[in-house]
Amino acid sequence: MTERIRDFLRRRREDGPCLVVDLEVVRDNYFKFARALPDTRVFYAVKANPEPQLLKLLADLGSSFDTASVVEIELALDAGATSDRISFGNTIKKERDVARALELGVRLFAVDCEDEVEKIARAKAATGAEDVQVFCRILCDGAGAEWPLSRKFGCEPELAIEVLEHAHRVGLEAYGVSFHVGSQQGNTEAWDQALGSAAMIFHTLAEKGIHLSMVNLGGGFPTRYLKDIPAVEAYGQSIFEALSRHFGNRIPATIIEPGRGMVGNAGVIEAEVVLVSKKSRAEDEIRWVYLDIGKFGGLAETMDESIRYPIRTDRDADATTPCVLAGPTCDSADVLYEKAPYPLPVSLSIGDKVLIEGTGAYTTTYSAVAFNGFPPLKSYVI
Amino acid sequence: MTERIRDFLRRRREDGPCLVVDLEVVRDNYFKFARALPDTRVFYAVKANPEPQLLKLLADLGSSFDTASVVEIELALDAGATSDRISFGNTIKKERDVARALELGVRLFAVDCEDEVEKIARAKAATGAEDVQVFCRILCDGAGAEWPLSRKFGCEPELAIEVLEHAHRVGLEAYGVSFHVGSQQGNTEAWDQALGSAAMIFHTLAEKGIHLSMVNLGGGFPTRYLKDIPAVEAYGQSIFEALSRHFGNRIPATIIEPGRGMVGNAGVIEAEVVLVSKKSRAEDEIRWVYLDIGKFGGLAETMDESIRYPIRTDRDADATTPCVLAGPTCDSADVLYEKAPYPLPVSLSIGDKVLIEGTGAYTTTYSAVAFNGFPPLKSYVI
Numbered sequence: 001m002t003e004r005i006r007d008f009l010r011r012r013r014e015d016g017p018c019l020v021v022d023l024e025v026v027r028d029n030y031f032k033f034a035r036a037l038p039d040t041r042v043f044y045a046v047k048a049n050p051e052p053q054l055l056k057l058l059a060d061l062g063s064s065f066d067t068a069s070v071v072e073i074e075l076a077l078d079a080g081a082t083s084d085r086i087s088f089g090n091t092i093k094k095e096r097d098v099a100r101a102l103e104l105g106v107r108l109f110a111v112d113c114e115d116e117v118e119k120i121a122r123a124k125a126a127t128g129a130e131d132v133q134v135f136c137r138i139l140c141d142g143a144g145a146e147w148p149l150s151r152k153f154g155c156e157p158e159l160a161i162e163v164l165e166h167a168h169r170v171g172l173e174a175y176g177v178s179f180h181v182g183s184q185q186g187n188t189e190a191w192d193q194a195l196g197s198a199a200m201i202f203h204t205l206a207e208k209g210i211h212l213s214m215v216n217l218g219g220g221f222p223t224r225y226l227k228d229i230p231a232v233e234a235y236g237q238s239i240f241e242a243l244s245r246h247f248g249n250r251i252p253a254t255i256i257e258p259g260r261g262m263v264g265n266a267g268v269i270e271a272e273v274v275l276v277s278k279k280s281r282a283e284d285e286i287r288w289v290y291l292d293i294g295k296f297g298g299l300a301e302t303m304d305e306s307i308r309y310p311i312r313t314d315r316d317a318d319a320t321t322p323c324v325l326a327g328p329t330c331d332s333a334d335v336l337y338e339k340a341p342y343p344l345p346v347s348l349s350i351g352d353k354v355l356i357e358g359t360g361a362y363t364t365t366y367s368a369v370a371f372n373g374f375p376p377l378k379s380y381v382i
Numbered sequence: 383m384t385e386r387i388r389d390f391l392r393r394r395r396e397d398g399p400c401l402v403v404d405l406e407v408v409r410d411n412y413f414k415f416a417r418a419l420p421d422t423r424v425f426y427a428v429k430a431n432p433e434p435q436l437l438k439l440l441a442d443l444g445s446s447f448d449t450a451s452v453v454e455i456e457l458a459l460d461a462g463a464t465s466d467r468i469s470f471g472n473t474i475k476k477e478r479d480v481a482r483a484l485e486l487g488v489r490l491f492a493v494d495c496e497d498e499v500e501k502i503a504r505a506k507a508a509t510g511a512e513d514v515q516v517f518c519r520i521l522c523d524g525a526g527a528e529w530p531l532s533r534k535f536g537c538e539p540e541l542a543i544e545v546l547e548h549a550h551r552v553g554l555e556a557y558g559v560s561f562h563v564g565s566q567q568g569n570t571e572a573w574d575q576a577l578g579s580a581a582m583i584f585h586t587l588a589e590k591g592i593h594l595s596m597v598n599l600g601g602g603f604p605t606r607y608l609k610d611i612p613a614v615e616a617y618g619q620s621i622f623e624a625l626s627r628h629f630g631n632r633i634p635a636t637i638i639e640p641g642r643g644m645v646g647n648a649g650v651i652e653a654e655v656v657l658v659s660k661k662s663r664a665e666d667e668i669r670w671v672y673l674d675i676g677k678f679g680g681l682a683e684t685m686d687e688s689i690r691y692p693i694r695t696d697r698d699a700d701a702t703t704p705c706v707l708a709g710p711t712c713d714s715a716d717v718l719y720e721k722a723p724y725p726l727p728v729s730l731s732i733g734d735k736v737l738i739e740g741t742g743a744y745t746t747t748y749s750a751v752a753f754n755g756f757p758p759l760k761s762y763v764i
Contacts, residue, residue: 015478047712047754068712071755090754092657092672092710095732096397113659115732139661150714151706152670156662183714275474277495279521280538288534290474296748300678303685303715324533328474330429330450332532332565333685350477350497366678368748369758372429372472373453376751 001312001357005268008382009355017271017293018378021049021360023057025266029232030061033221033258036236040254043087045219046072048259048361049267053381055079058262066219066257070100077104087216089178089257091116091137091153099123102132110178110216112137112155114166121170133175134167135216136160138201140194145182145220154179157197161204168210176214176252177201183260184307185220188230188238192245199246212252215243219257223264225358226308232261260361267360269293269377273352274328287323289344291354294327294334298377299356300366302336312355315345323348329372383694383739387650390764391737399653399675400760403431403742405439407648411614412443415603415640418618422636425469427601428454430641430743431649435763437461440644448601448639452482459486469598471560471639473498473519473535481505484514492560492598494519494537496548503552515557516549517598518542520583522576527564527602536561539579543586550592558596558634559583565642566689567602570612570620574627581628594634597625601639605646607740608690614643642743649742651675651759655734656710669705671726673736676709676716680759681738682748684718694737697727705730711754 002022009020033042043066044058050072055065056079064085065076076086083105088098091112098109098119111117111134124132137154155163164174177198181190195215202212217239222229243251275290293299301307311325322341327334336342348354367377384404391402415424425448426440432454437447438461446467447458458468465487470480473494480491480502493499493516506514519536537545546556559580563572577597584594599621604611625633657672675681683689693707704723709716718724730736749759 015476045712050752050755067755069755071752071757075755090710090712092708094397094654094656094674113657115659116657119732150717150720151661152708152714152717153712154661155659159660159662162663272476274476275495275498277497277537278541279533279536280541281544292476296682300750326474326534328472330427330472330535332534335532335534338532350501364751365753366750368682369746369751370432370453371747373432373449373451373457375453 001268001355004382008380009270016375016378017269017297018380019267019269019298019359019363021051021054021263021267021379021381023054023266023381026054026057026263027061029262029266030058030063032232033256033262036232037239037254037256040217040256043255043257044262045257045259046076047365049263050075050365051379051381052079054263064255070097073101073104073106083107093119095119095123099127102127102129107132108175109134110137111163111167112153114163117163117167117170117172121172124172131173133173135176135178135214136163137178138194138197140179140181144187144190145185157201160201164201164205164212165208165210174205174210174212176212176216178216178218180218181220183220184222186222186229188234190220191217191239192242195242195246202247202252214253214255217254217256219259219261221258221261223260223358223361226310263360264358265360267363269298269356269359269363271354271356273348273350273354275350276348286341287321288326289323289348290326290328292328293377294329294336296329296331296334296368296371297327297374298363298367299327299336301362305337305339308337309359310357311342311344312357313345313348313352315347315352318345318347320344321346329374331372383650383737386764390762391652398757398760399651399679400762401649401651401680401741401745403433403436403645403649403761403763405436405648405763408436408439408645409443411644411648412440412445414614415638415644418614419621419636419638422599422638425637425639426644427639427641428458429747431645432457432747433761433763434461436645446637452479455483455486455488465489475501477501477505481509484509484511489514490557491516492519493545493549494535496545499545499549499552499554503554506554513555515555517558517560517596518545519560520576520579522561522563526569526572527567539583542583546583546587546594547590547592556587556592556594558594558598560598560600562600563602565602566604568604568611570616572602573599573621574624577624577628584629584634596635596637599636599638601641601643603640603643605642605740605743608692645742646740647742649745651680651738651741651745653736653738655730655732655736657732658730668723669703670708671705671730672708672710674710675759676711676718678711678713678716678750678753679709679756680745680749681709681718683744687719687721690719691741692739693724693726694739695727695730695734697729697734700727700729702726703728711756713754
């Protein structure tokens with residue numbers, strides 16, 4: 001929470017929940033990444049928050065952009081990024097979207113299997129594009145991350161060697177390796193194992209005359225929710241040490257893709273208490289607190305209670321009691337915290353405002369178009 | 383899947399997934415409910431699918447509407463429903479939304495605690511509305527339902543007595559009791575226990591001179607996914623028997639709120655295979671199939687793999703193999719079926735179309751505004 005956000009909310013008069021993002025915090029975050037990893041290019045993960053003003057700020061600061069779709073590529077271009085500062089980082093792309101990206105000037109693509117390489121090769125031929133680079137994503141176990149990882153993206157390192165060889169064979173530049181250590185990664189050492197795999201891939205391919213030159217370190221940099229997190233400097237130091245350990249004095253070019261770490265702590269959602277109730281008169285009956293925002297209004301990352309946001313009220317000096325926290329829709333799955341109830345002031349009342357901090361990333365775009373007739377989350381960038 | 387939907391899709395040329403809803407199926411479903419429960423008023427749950435043409439059809443057929451918000455009330459009115467055919471069925475309402483509903487002529491409100499009664503009483507006084515009816519929702523264990531139920535809505539029956547007494551005391555009509563047996567309820571007997579509780583509440587309040595007159599039987603009527611479901615007639619029969627058992631020859635007025643049961647089987651989503659891949663060369667490595675629709679593009683009910691949709695392809699005569707099925711976004715949580723892999727044709731290939739059946743309910747409005755830059759699910763009503 002910043003003074004600027006507080007001022008903005010004090011003057012706000014409309015009904016309904018809203019997110020306010022303070023660009024000064026984003027600017028600070030950008031410089032922290034740039035300083036902590038001075039030899040690494042920053043590709044902001046647009047999906048975390050694609051607000052045009054935010055993208056423009058980052059483009060002006062010199063950031064590059066990791067995009068998931070043609071729409072996100074267009075947003076990055078509109079914000080002033082040149083196409084050489086854009087990566088099409090989604091491993092799941094329609095061939096016509098690859099062609100469109102090539103037409104827009106993008107030359108850097110993620111893959112994790114030979115069929116995806118084939119699409120890019122065909123689209124390259126169809127569009128006449130040159131110097132197209134691909135990096136292959138490898139699986140990473142994600143231990144230490146708070147947002148569920150799956151095996152959805154990437155392949156085993158052994159297969160990545162074949163995929164990159166294939167890319168080389170069909171006339172693409174086998175550019176490097178990427179991985180993702182898992183979102184909201186609290187362990188600064190989490191990059192080490194995957195960097196070991198990356199070095200093995202570099203080495204094996206070099207013996208075949210294919211020289212990779214880039215490691216994409218992905219995202220995973222956390223934002224502060226309830227628990228303290230390591231400073232960005234600690235991540236930078238640990239990553240640099242792991243790079244040195246595995247690559248010796250031939251450290252490759254590196255890029256990072258912070259999303260949450262770049263904008264998470266820059267945003268605050270203001271919401272309203274719609275109802276406080278109990279289900280029976282029993283002494284030990286838990287209190288239910290219902291807000292005007294829930295899982296389908298922007299707080300999708302409370303799924304499985306993965307992300308636990310800090311919640312502030314004007315009554316935080318009062319005694320608290322554990323509450324089930326739920327959203328306003330007629331959907332029984334629209335409950336934010338129940339397995340681990342959330343301590344909230346006993347005095348919290350209908351009509352009170354609550355501030356949900358650390359919500360600058362992965363909120364607005366997750367919100368449903370009109371579930372139960374509720375409009376998507378409003379967003380202000382200041 | 384109907385011939386009309388097949389024809390529509392054959393002529394379709396745009397890119398991207400879409401839902402097509404056949405109004406003739408909705409019309410059939412409406413008449414099935416009306417015939418199976420002839421003395422019961424049908425309140426279509428607008429949240430299941432609020433497409434204007436669909437609401438208009440149902441309004442023309444004589445349906446009433448269960449709404450979750452002022453926006454849904456306005457949709458029902460726009461579709462031609464008079465305000466006496468609208469219930470504000472959300473137990474979590476802002477007082478200003480209650481007032482707005484009263485101004486729009488709505489007189490029927492759900493509550494599950496005294497504070498919600500207070501809001502309605504105050505809004506009634508503020509707007510000068512008369513004859514305002516409330517029904518109190520009671521908890522129901524939801525055994526037999528496929529979509530997770532929680533204790534989010536409703537209160538214990540003992541507390542419902544106090545809530546309705548309070549409503550009576552503050553000048554509202556204590557009109558009845560509601561409950562919900564859980565979505566996609568496969569057990570036709572599931573209404574029995576809650577009807578027993580409802581009868582107890584009727585009886586207890588009658589002794590205090592408060593005469594309830596309505597039981598809202600809620601929704602929960604299933605649509606056919608992969609497993610067969612009982613016919614609507616079986617539900618009607620079982621509910622009628624339970625009503626007779628608990629209320630004798632003084633059966634109250636009843637209403638039902640079908641949503642999924644009304645539109646689920648009327649809709650089919652057409653999607654496209656974006657990628658088929660494996661994570662390693664291991665013999666037993668599972669195949670991953672990625673579609674251009676996922677959890678954030680309308681298939682939110684695959685959360686925890688709750689709802690398992692029938693998926694048809696043009697290759698269904700070929701041998702199948704278990705696949706992990708995932709969506710197109712750069713989000714590791716965007717996986718539809720993984721714990722229980724989905725059998726799909728071995729020959730299924732990139733670019734193939736797939737048809738996801740039973741998707742007329744709870745798809746379009748769940749879809750995210752722009753997650754990863756992907757547009758919300760398109761919808762056509764034919």
